Amino acid sequence: MSNFESLSKAVIAGNVGQAAEITKNALDLGARPMDILNLGLLPGMAVVGDRFKKGDMFVPEVLMAARVMQSCMEILKPMLVDEEVPSAGTVVIGTVKGDLHDIGKNLVAMMLESAGFRVVNLGVDVPPEKFASAIREHKPHILGMSALLTTTMLRMKDTIELLEEEGLRDKVKVIVGGAPVTRDFSEEIRADGYAPDAASAAELAKQIVGFSVSS
Numbered sequence: 001m002s003n004f005e006s007l008s009k010a011v012i013a014g015n016v017g018q019a020a021e022i023t024k025n026a027l028d029l030g031a032r033p034m035d036i037l038n039l040g041l042l043p044g045m046a047v048v049g050d051r052f053k054k055g056d057m058f059v060p061e062v063l064m065a066a067r068v069m070q071s072c073m074e075i076l077k078p079m080l081v082d083e084e085v086p087s088a089g090t091v092v093i094g095t096v097k098g099d100l101h102d103i104g105k106n107l108v109a110m111m112l113e114s115a116g117f118r119v120v121n122l123g124v125d126v127p128p129e130k131f132a133s134a135i136r137e138h139k140p141h142i143l144g145m146s147a148l149l150t151t152t153m154l155r156m157k158d159t160i161e162l163l164e165e166e167g168l169r170d171k172v173k174v175i176v177g178g179a180p181v182t183r184d185f186s187e188e189i190r191a192d193g194y195a196p197d198a199a200s201a202a203e204l205a206k207q208i209v210g211f212s213v214s215s
């Protein structure tokens with residue numbers, strides 16, 4: 001079995017120690033951090049999602065798998081984030097109110113950091129008012145919102161409406177993402193952009209900053 005397959009298995013089994021050891025070994029053997037993420041950790045999480053959906057796995061087991069993901073991402077983070085990259089701009093990011101999923105959002109934050117952005121990560125269950133006050137405080141170029149539930153994605157709309165009411169909407173570009181979010185939905189709620197995954201979110205953010213610098 002390859003290192004990547006063993007890593008996927010450790011994610012599914014929720015075995016933090018084993019997964020951390022495989023991750024460190026793979027790095028020692030010269031594996032690229034992006035490959036460890038894309039070929040080991042994420043396929044494991046995809047299996048977890050599938051089993052959870054079918055009722056073959058339950059919340060405590062999914063939480064263990066999430067913990068494995070987070071601890072391996074901590075190991076990979078210094079290698080994915082180049083501290084020397086000059087700041088491309090500031091992004092405030094968070095998972096919307098009522099939603100506790102943060103693995104994808106943290107991955108997006110990591111990719112943004114590695115693309116040179118300063119990231120203010122507000123965490124999970126972030127109400128519209130907290131997004132608004134973070135915009136006042138940090139004056140970011142971009143606000144990123146993540147949602148994993150069909151019910152909570154509607155909080156993105158609430159947040160954009162609050163920004164409009166408070167005169168903050170034209171001070172920031174809003175990008176959205178998360179499994180149930182689509183480009184059509186992003187247009188419907190008048191967001192400025194949608195990205196299906198973490199790498200495209202970083203690409204989109206770079207494009208936005210490029211556009212706002214030249215216009």
Ligand code: B1M
Nearest residue numbers: 049053100101102103104144146149150177178179197198
């Ligand atoms: Co939850 N959960 N969960 N869960 N969970 C899902 C999302 C679900 C699809 C599972 C299923 O039924 N198949 C389902 C949602 C159904 C729906 O609404 N359509 C679901 C449910 C129902 C629930 C609960 C309601 C279960 C319950 O309690 N009965 C509950 C809700 C809690 C709450 O939030 N209030 C719940 C709880 C949990 C745990 C706490 C156990 C745990 C979260 C732990 C954590 O995040 N710290 C959990 C997990 C882990 C999942 C699954 C299995 C995996 C999510 C994940 O981390 N994926 C998920 C099933 C699935 O997605 N296959 C599921 C890996 C991650 C890298 O991908 O988050 O999609 P993702 O992020 C991607 C892209 O979406 C995108 O880039 C990322 C990287 O490429 N992206 C962005 C994300 N944010 C972005 C922002 C951007 C741009 C791109 O711009 C700003």
